[in-house]
Amino acid sequence: xxxxxxxxxxxxxxxxxxxxxxxxxxxxxxxxxxxxxxxxxxxxxxxxxxxxxxxxxxxxxxxxxxxxxxxxxxxxxxxxxxxxxxxxxxxxxxxxxxxxxxxxxxxxxxxxxxxxxxxxxxxxxxxxxxxxxxxxxxxxxxxxxxxxxxxxxxxxxxxxxxxxxxxxxxxxxxxxxxxxxxxxxxxxxxxxxxxxxxxxxxxxxxxxxxxxxxxxxxxxxxxxxxxxxxxxxxxxxxxxxxxxxxxxxxxxxxxxxxxxxxxxxxxxxxxxxxxxxxxxxxxxxxxxxxxxxxxxxxxxxxxxxxxxxxxxxxxxxxxxxxxxxxxxxxxxxxxx
Amino acid sequence: xxxxxxxxxxxxxxxxxxxxxxxxxxxxxxxxxxxxxxxxxxxxxxxxxxxxxxxxxxxxxxxxxxxxxxxxxxxxxxxxxxxxxxxxxxxxxxxxxxxxxxxxxxxxxxxxxxxxxxxxxxxxxxxxxxxxxxxxxxxxxxxxxxxxxxxxxxxxxxxxxxxxxxxxxxxxxxxxxxxxxxxxxxxxxxxxxxxxxxxxxxxxxxxxxxxxxxxxxxxxxxxxxxxxxxxxxxxxxxxxx
Amino acid sequence: xxxxxxxxxxxxxxxxxxxxxxxxxxxxxxxxxxxxxxxxxxxxxxxxxxxxxxxxxxxxxxxxxxxxxxxxxxxxxxxxxxxxxxxxxxxxxxxxxxxxxxxxxxxxxxxxxxxxxxxxxxxxxxxxxxxxxxxxxxxxxxxxxxxxxxxxxxxxxxxxxxxxxxxxxxxxxxxxxxxxxxxxxxxxxxxxxxxxxxxxxxxxxxxxxxxxxxxxxxxxxxxxxxxxxxxxxxxxxxxxxxxxxxxxxxxxxxxxxxxxxxxxxxxxxxxxxxxxxxxxxxxxxxxxxxxxxxxxxxxxxxx
Numbered sequence: 001x002x003x004x005x006x007x008x009x010x011x012x013x014x015x016x017x018x019x020x021x022x023x024x025x026x027x028x029x030x031x032x033x034x035x036x037x038x039x040x041x042x043x044x045x046x047x048x049x050x051x052x053x054x055x056x057x058x059x060x061x062x063x064x065x066x067x068x069x070x071x072x073x074x075x076x077x078x079x080x081x082x083x084x085x086x087x088x089x090x091x092x093x094x095x096x097x098x099x100x101x102x103x104x105x106x107x108x109x110x111x112x113x114x115x116x117x118x119x120x121x122x123x124x125x126x127x128x129x130x131x132x133x134x135x136x137x138x139x140x141x142x143x144x145x146x147x148x149x150x151x152x153x154x155x156x157x158x159x160x161x162x163x164x165x166x167x168x169x170x171x172x173x174x175x176x177x178x179x180x181x182x183x184x185x186x187x188x189x190x191x192x193x194x195x196x197x198x199x200x201x202x203x204x205x206x207x208x209x210x211x212x213x214x215x216x217x218x219x220x221x222x223x224x225x226x227x228x229x230x231x232x233x234x235x236x237x238x239x240x241x242x243x244x245x246x247x248x249x250x251x252x253x254x255x256x257x258x259x260x261x262x263x264x265x266x267x268x269x270x271x272x273x274x275x276x277x278x279x280x281x282x283x284x285x286x287x288x289x290x291x292x293x294x295x296x297x298x299x300x301x302x303x304x305x306x307x308x309x310x311x312x313x314x315x316x317x318x319x320x321x322x323x324x325x326x327x328x329x330x331x332x333x334x335x336x
Numbered sequence: 337x338x339x340x341x342x343x344x345x346x347x348x349x350x351x352x353x354x355x356x357x358x359x360x361x362x363x364x365x366x367x368x369x370x371x372x373x374x375x376x377x378x379x380x381x382x383x384x385x386x387x388x389x390x391x392x393x394x395x396x397x398x399x400x401x402x403x404x405x406x407x408x409x410x411x412x413x414x415x416x417x418x419x420x421x422x423x424x425x426x427x428x429x430x431x432x433x434x435x436x437x438x439x440x441x442x443x444x445x446x447x448x449x450x451x452x453x454x455x456x457x458x459x460x461x462x463x464x465x466x467x468x469x470x471x472x473x474x475x476x477x478x479x480x481x482x483x484x485x486x487x488x489x490x491x492x493x494x495x496x497x498x499x500x501x502x503x504x505x506x507x508x509x510x511x512x513x514x515x516x517x518x519x520x521x522x523x524x525x526x527x528x529x530x531x532x533x534x535x536x537x538x539x540x541x542x543x544x545x546x547x548x549x550x551x552x553x554x555x556x557x558x559x560x561x562x563x564x565x566x567x568x569x570x571x572x573x574x575x576x577x
Numbered sequence: 578x579x580x581x582x583x584x585x586x587x588x589x590x591x592x593x594x595x596x597x598x599x600x601x602x603x604x605x606x607x608x609x610x611x612x613x614x615x616x617x618x619x620x621x622x623x624x625x626x627x628x629x630x631x632x633x634x635x636x637x638x639x640x641x642x643x644x645x646x647x648x649x650x651x652x653x654x655x656x657x658x659x660x661x662x663x664x665x666x667x668x669x670x671x672x673x674x675x676x677x678x679x680x681x682x683x684x685x686x687x688x689x690x691x692x693x694x695x696x697x698x699x700x701x702x703x704x705x706x707x708x709x710x711x712x713x714x715x716x717x718x719x720x721x722x723x724x725x726x727x728x729x730x731x732x733x734x735x736x737x738x739x740x741x742x743x744x745x746x747x748x749x750x751x752x753x754x755x756x757x758x759x760x761x762x763x764x765x766x767x768x769x770x771x772x773x774x775x776x777x778x779x780x781x782x783x784x785x786x787x788x789x790x791x792x793x794x795x796x797x798x799x800x801x802x803x804x805x806x807x808x809x810x811x812x813x814x815x816x817x818x819x820x821x822x823x824x825x826x827x828x829x830x831x832x833x834x835x836x837x838x839x840x841x842x843x844x845x846x847x848x849x850x851x852x853x854x855x856x857x858x859x860x861x862x863x864x865x866x867x868x869x870x871x872x873x874x875x876x877x878x879x880x
Binding site for chain 2: 079082083084085086101103104105106107109111113115117118119121122130131133134135136140176
Binding site: 355356359363366370389393397401404405409492493494496497498500501504505508509 | 625628629632633636678679682685686787788789791792795796799800803804807
């Protein structure tokens with residue numbers, strides 16, 4: 001791979017990024033002493049394609065969510081922190097040392113990669129045990145059993161991983177990453193393929209681990225997961241850091257963005273008239289098949305709509321927020 | 337050395353549990369079958385030519401498949417992360433994997449040599465001795481080929497075709513035209529070793545003398561493992577978004 | 578516009594969409610054909626992808642260049658007409674045989690590249706949801722491969738042709754002599770590229786893993802003739818005949834001899850002693866079968 005110096009990256013994008021971004025964005029929870037992970041003006045390019053573009057942040061104990069659509073550079077960032085990818089520019093520091101070519105660091109780090117491929121012929125237990133032994137744990141079997149119990153995989157632990165569902169495979173990978181009780185946990189799209197119950201279980205587990213003082217970084221493109229789990233978030237888009245910090249603060253900063261809801265009711269017109277009276281609503285549109293209501297306050301609107309409908313004796317059949325996805329959030333962030 | 341044992345076990349299971357092993361066994365069995373057919377037909381194909389054919393075709397092909405996939409397939413599909421994101425020195429990984437691949441290759445090739453030797457002319461003790469000589473030489477050659485191909489598989493994902501080019505062109509066609517390339521041919525080294533081990537008069541044409549052969553094999557094994565270790569320490573995941 | 582609060586910030590990014598014109602099915606086929614051809618030579622991919630084609634192409638072309646150079650030199654130094662040409666190992670009639678191994682390696686190396694990537698990364702559903710139909714995909718890919726192999730085998734011959742003509746004392750007469758070679762060159766070249774291309778493609782279309790595809794192609798193209806050779810030395814003419822009709826490389830060996838009016842180089846063909854038409858028929862059947870398998874494969878593949 002050619003390692004061109006940073007000046008050869010497209011100048012306009014770099015200037016914009018550098019001008020728009022504060023040097024280091026700190027998450028809400030500052031830990032005691034030095035940051036656990038320090039990413040300093042890191043870029044990564046492959047020939048002409050820039051995967052990560054001048055990103056800086058630090059991680060402290062707690063849970064940080066790395067948000068972004070596919071292709072945003074989340075996996076690249078995670079792998080650079082895990083020391084499996086070399087930054088084209090900038091430094092990645094873990095526990096005070098460079099992450100690249102640092103095998104000793106792996107005692108303290110657990111990595112859950114996104115890629116599906118795992119040795120399909122190993123059983124879950126054998127896979128976790130392999131991880132335990134490669135970590136040179138003194139009592140590998142006990143640690144294996146504990147890890148399997150933690151991720152709730154005991155029932156299937158003795159079947160080959162090739163027969164697992166996606167969610168079970170995820171849990172096996174997580175067990176393998178937990179078995180040596182790491183201080184830092186990096187998870188790449190960990191909830192992929194998990195059903196709601198498993199997801200809740202995993203979220204509870206990760207929160208508990210963070211409360212013990214661990215540093216957890218997980219990537220996702222699903223808003224609800226991040227909302228439930230992360231203390232602070234990093235929003236990545238097209239290789240650049242679009243937002244960072246406390247999740248609610250970012251949400252608040254976006255309140256001048258209107259939310260639009262599509263409503264189907266027993267009497268759209270009367271409902272529209274009743275809604276226009278409310279201050280949280282600043283627009284109604286009856287031109288389409290359904291009633292479109294624009295509101296600047298998501299939470300307030302979801303509470304007032306049923307109340308208004310009930311008072312006016314109108315039945316609500318369908319209420320759909322049209323732009324509550326992360327994509328629309330990004331569309332907003334991007335159009336600014 | 338639980339770490340080494342663990343890697344060995346996983347690699348062994350990964351390499352053996354697939355269709356390709358069955359196909360490779362078939363390949364290794366071909367010379368035996370041919371020798372058997374010859375016996376049945378009442379003709380003797382000449383043991384040396386059979387053994388030489390094994391060294392020329394079966395040995396490099398088997399070494400190629402095992403050598404490039406022992407580490408290469410994990411590097412390509414991303415499962416290498418589970419071995420590399422661990423506090424293990426890279427040379428240990430390389431040593432374990434090369435050991436497994438080399439042993440498997442050597443085992444298959446030795447079986448093929450001894451099997452076809454038995455088929456071709458068991459009673460003659462000369463054949464047996466020649467066969468044993470070839471078997472030992474082929475076993476050593478296995479490790480040399482595997483070290484080379486393993487190093488190649490760390491450097492590039494196209495190690496298989498490059499290995500094929502090396503075997504068919506460098507060791508095959510060019511050796512016929514440019515005499516000098518024989519000095520750098522594992523095949524020639526293996527044949528020279530076989531000539532040294534086998535009883536005199538086995539008529540194997542080796543462009544290398546024994547010292548040259550041993551030297552080449554040693555350099556390839558040590559150099560290959562060292563190169564693989566050095567490149568593995570610099571290996572990066574690919575295919576991330 | 579950057580917005581910052583006490584505990585978080587939003588940074589400014591710029592992103593634009595694309596609304597361009599879209600072309601139709603024929604363009605798609607042409608584009609896929611061009612893409613396959615380029616992929617065979619690693620054009621448009623990184624340096625590593627060019628390694629195998631350049632090495633193999635180099636080995637295939639350099640002897641031709643060198644041979645022509647030596648010939649031109651000899652002619653300049655006034656060697657008696659005809660003597661050097663006949664003594665030189667670089668001849669139209671034998672060159673296809675010389676590079677046979679290289680062509681085989683080229684197919685084994687590049688055809689899995691062209692066909693395997695789409696399956697490996699689940700891109701087929703993307704292709705089939707466009708104007709392209711499944712048959713189009715198979716045919717376009719095959720056409721690209723055949724064209725690539727054609728270039729591979731014809732280029733050295735063209736170099737020899739040009740070299741002989743341009744270095745001759747009497748260009749017109751030399752051109753007339755050389756022109757007689759053009760039909761066999763084109764014929765054998767086409768036959769080689771279509772036969773090897775379609776057989777390799779049919780094999781490679783079944784697996785996304787390069788290892789399996791390459792090894793399978795090598796076995797069919799390289800190991801089968803070796804078995805044939807061994808069987809010949811065992812003195813079983815019937816088995817030799819079978820191999821002669823089934824092994825692509827042996828068939829090409831025979832057709833080369835027929836088209837150029839020489840004798841076949843391999844033992845298998847010499848032993849088999851079959852009539853000329855048999856080889857062409859066998860080639861035609863193999864080609865038809867391979868294409869049928871290839872098309873069927875892509876019509877049934879799950880995407």
